[in-house]
Amino acid sequence: MQISQKEWKELKKKQTLLKQASDVLRVEPEDLPRVIKRFQDELKEFKQKLKS
Amino acid sequence: MLDKKTLRKKFQKEWEKYYKIDFLINKGFQRKICPKCGKGYWTLDPNREHCPDQPCQDYEFLGNPPTNKRYSYIESWHEIEKFFKKHGHRSIKQYPIVCRWRDDLFFTIASIIDFQRVEKGQVIFQMPANPLVVPQFCLRFPDIPNVGVTGKHYTAFCMVGQHSIYDGKQGYWKEKCIELDYKLLTEAFGIPKEEVVFIEDLWVGQGAFGSSMEYFVRGLELGNAVFTEFLDVNGNIKEMKEKVIDMGAGLNRFPWVCNGTPTSYDVVFGPVINKLKDMAGVDHDREFFLKYSKLAGGLNIDEVSNIKRARRKVAEQLGVTVDILNKKVRPMQALYAICDHTKALTMAISDGMLPSNTGGGYNLRVILRRALGFIDEYHWNIDLRDVCEMHAKHLKPMVPELEQNIDWIKKIIEIERKRFHETKLRTKNIVKRMVEQEEDFTEEKMIELYDSKGITPELIQDFKPDLEIPDNFYTKVTEKYEKPEKRVERQDMDLEGLPPTQLLYREDEKMLEFKAKVLKMIDGKWVVLDQTAFYPESGGQKADLGFIGSSPVSDVQKIGDIVLHRVMGELEEGKEVEGRINSYNRKILTQHHTGTHVINTACREILGPWIWQHSAKKTSKKARLDITHYDSLTDKEEEKIEEKANEIIRKGYPVIKKELPREEAEKKYGFRIYQGGVVPESTVRVISIDKIDHEACGGTHVDNTKEIESILITKTKRVQDGVVRIEFVAGDLAVKQLKKSEKLLKEACETLGVKDEGKLPEKVEEVFNEWKEKRKEVKSMRR
Numbered sequence: 001m002q003i004s005q006k007e008w009k010e011l012k013k014k015q016t017l018l019k020q021a022s023d024v025l026r027v028e029p030e031d032l033p034r035v036i037k038r039f040q041d042e043l044k045e046f047k048q049k050l051k052s
Numbered sequence: 053m054l055d056k057k058t059l060r061k062k063f064q065k066e067w068e069k070y071y072k073i074d075f076l077i078n079k080g081f082q083r084k085i086c087p088k089c090g091k092g093y094w095t096l097d098p099n100r101e102h103c104p105d106q107p108c109q110d111y112e113f114l115g116n117p118p119t120n121k122r123y124s125y126i127e128s129w130h131e132i133e134k135f136f137k138k139h140g141h142r143s144i145k146q147y148p149i150v151c152r153w154r155d156d157l158f159f160t161i162a163s164i165i166d167f168q169r170v171e172k173g174q175v176i177f178q179m180p181a182n183p184l185v186v187p188q189f190c191l192r193f194p195d196i197p198n199v200g201v202t203g204k205h206y207t208a209f210c211m212v213g214q215h216s217i218y219d220g221k222q223g224y225w226k227e228k229c230i231e232l233d234y235k236l237l238t239e240a241f242g243i244p245k246e247e248v249v250f251i252e253d254l255w256v257g258q259g260a261f262g263s264s265m266e267y268f269v270r271g272l273e274l275g276n277a278v279f280t281e282f283l284d285v286n287g288n289i290k291e292m293k294e295k296v297i298d299m300g301a302g303l304n305r306f307p308w309v310c311n312g313t314p315t316s317y318d319v320v321f322g323p324v325i326n327k328l329k330d331m332a333g334v335d336h337d338r339e340f341f342l343k344y345s346k347l348a349g350g351l352n353i354d355e356v357s358n359i360k361r362a363r364r365k366v367a368e369q370l371g372v373t374v375d376i377l378n379k380k381v382r383p384m385q386a387l388y389a390i391c392d393h394t395k396a397l398t399m400a401i402s403d404g405m406l407p408s409n410t411g412g413g414y415n416l417r418v419i420l421r422r423a424l425g426f427i428d429e430y431h432w433n434i435d436l437r438d439v440c441e442m443h444a445k446h447l448k449p450m451v452p453e454l455e456q457n458i459d460w461i462k463k464i465i466e467i468e469r470k471r472f473h474e475t476k477l478r479t480k481n482i483v484k485r486m487v488e489q490e491e492d493f494t495e496e497k498m499i500e501l502y503d504s505k506g507i508t509p510e511l512i513q514d515f516k517p518d519l520e521i522p523d524n525f526y527t528k529v530t531e532k533y534e535k536p537e538k539r540v541e542r543q544d545m546d547l548e549g550l551p552p553t554q555l556l557y558r559e560d561e562k563m564l565e566f567k568a569k570v571l572k573m574i575d576g577k578w579v580v581l582d583q584t585a586f587y588p589e590s591g592g593q594k595a596d597l598g599f600i601g602s603s604p605v606s607d608v609q610k611i612g613d614i615v616l617h618r619v620m621g622e623l624e625e626g627k628e629v630e631g632r633i634n635s636y637n638r639k640i641l642t643q644h645h646t647g648t649h650v651i652n653t654a655c656r657e658i659l660g661p662w663i664w665q666h667s668a669k670k671t672s673k674k675a676r677l678d679i680t681h682y683d684s685l686t687d688k689e690e691e692k693i694e695e696k697a698n699e700i701i702r703k704g705y706p707v708i709k710k711e712l713p714r715e716e717a718e719k720k721y722g723f724r725i726y727q728g729g730v731v732p733e734s735t736v737r738v739i740s741i742d743k744i745d746h747e748a749c750g751g752t753h754v755d756n757t758k759e760i761e762s763i764l765i766t767k768t769k770r771v772q773d774g775v776v777r778i779e780f781v782a783g784d785l786a787v788k789q790l791k792k793s794e795k796l797l798k799e800a801c802e803t804l805g806v807k808d809e810g811k812l813p814e815k816v817e818e819v820f821n822e823w824k825e826k827r828k829e830v831k832s833m834r835r
Contacts, residue, residue, distance in 0.1 A: 002761050002762075002787075003762075003787055005702070008698075008762060008790075011787075011790035011791065011793070011794055012790065014790075014793060014794045014797050014809065015790055015793040015794075015797075017797055017809055017810065017812055017813060018793050018796055018797045018800070018812075020812075020813040021797075021800060021812045021813040021816045023813075024813060024816045024817050024820055025816060025820060029793060029796055030792075030796060032796060032799075032800045033796060033799040033800045033803050036800055036803045036804055036816065036819070037803050039819055039820065039823050040803065040804075040819065042823060042827075043819065043822060043823045043826060046823070046826035046827055046829070046830050047826060049830050049833070050826065050829055050830060050833065
């Protein structure tokens, strides 16, 4: 599965973005989508509590 | 085993056989027995009544040198080199002070070590010329407390090695050796002949032994010629076919005897100690020191049972109190120790060993902290980096590399200095509290505090001035790191009578199918074949997987010369079978193995020449390389290393595999080939990535760096002091990993409804901040 240098650079760029985003929440990149989902759910919950 | 005492008796009784040198007799030397110590010695002086060794004789050259010329340290080496070259010796460049070619030593401890190799458990000699002379810098740590005190002890010293292997035809033996040593002293250095005395002794070690002749001038031992000629075979004496002359002379001693200075440090450190005296503003009372030095030899803490009493005796003999003695000599002793320790550090760091809390680096940190401790104790404005630079300049005619490497030597010294002072600040309160709680600072406690928290006894003394620091404290803490731990070989299977397995993977790395005969089944799960293309786990590379017949192979190990395959199901002994190797698994292992060499090369280029492989592992899931480095890697450094590694891959360098005689490989590529450790064989397989990297390695490798396809660093971590771990994947695994990241990025963006991927980190931060804010509000609402 060889890829061109251009593709490599593109994928590396995406990997860097994923890492930067994961670093914000201090989680491993593979956990990021799941953790974001959890934060979103909790945020929704907080907002509801504050409304009521 | 024959013990030294028995052998000494035998040699003395049969002295004509072992010590009779016709050259000495023809010159008029007489053999006498010392009435004080009982040793035999050879002298031209009919009136001499005892041997010249301490304590039978004091130093008589102090303030009274026997030569007309006052040789400097460097001039002394040049004189010795000129003499031996004139007499048919090749002058060899010194070997590294970090002993990479022996797995039982961290540092080179004697000149003969340069030429000793361990092959199948036996020590063999490998000399690049015969005869030869070498100025070998050595490091030894047992004498730390004596350094600076006795006037003659060092951790770093240069041993001049005069070596010859004699087989009856080549090289020379005792007669010639003693003639040369006598002429070196009398003709080259101009020492009057009646001043030269030889003492009979013997040397025993590593199953070999022989007589030796130590030569003295005015009470100072200048050299020791050891004649190794016998083997101890279960208590029986066997004569060696190739006898070895190991004449080791401390270079320090030659300028000392020629100058008669109070200590050898005054002349050995030359301009460095003079500048240090100025920088520290220490008043060096030379006359007092001269009187003191004549007595200081008796302050060797290894030989004195009560050092305090010995010091009091010296003070009495000098007509001063112990306090005055200490005030007069201690600051100079501290300066001498700083000089010695920085010299040792300059040389060891230049050869790639970093101070750390483990292995050989442990002792380097001990002496560095000891030197810093003296600077703090006396409040001197001395920067160790300047001292290293002075050493590099002074030693340039002998070791030019020191000046070339000085920038990074200084960098490492500064990092360590900062760490030492951070530790001091961090541990100050701990020590204070312990002192307040009246903790009992036993020797064991002090060692434990040094090992676990880096707390030196001097720091404890700041809070508890009456603390008694054991004189041999630094010997105690360094002795456990004198030698590497011995590796234990696995020997739990019955392999008796089996012939060595023919290693087909060595002959043809591309061979993935082969035919072989089953020689033996062991415990119903290990099979031994007459030949195999399966690569057994070794050199950090996991074993090949595959099939033998219809039995899956899940592991392959090599014990001695025999390869064992772990299989499911019995195979019939004597039957011919077909072996098939899982090609995809092998491909990844191979990419990872050459990839490790590539990453190592990239690290050396990006981080610095002190980078060495500490250890490595290559599996079919990922690879890791542990390197020697003083700090964690920054993101930028990680990125640069990965870029460099991929550049090496893209450039398509040929990977050449060559089997070379070990001596030739070392000569051609240097000791850097031993990245993965020592090879205990006479033939070395060298893997060269074009001209940029050469390593001794038995693993499977690609033929061109292009075959690695790509390398992706997945994680870096400082795993221990001075060691950084780099985890990476290569080839398909690297692309798969990146694609996985791409998928995760997409998922994260979708979850947050981000269209522009570049905005994801910003958006995550926004959500996170909002989450923190709302959570706070919810919490305050509850209150």
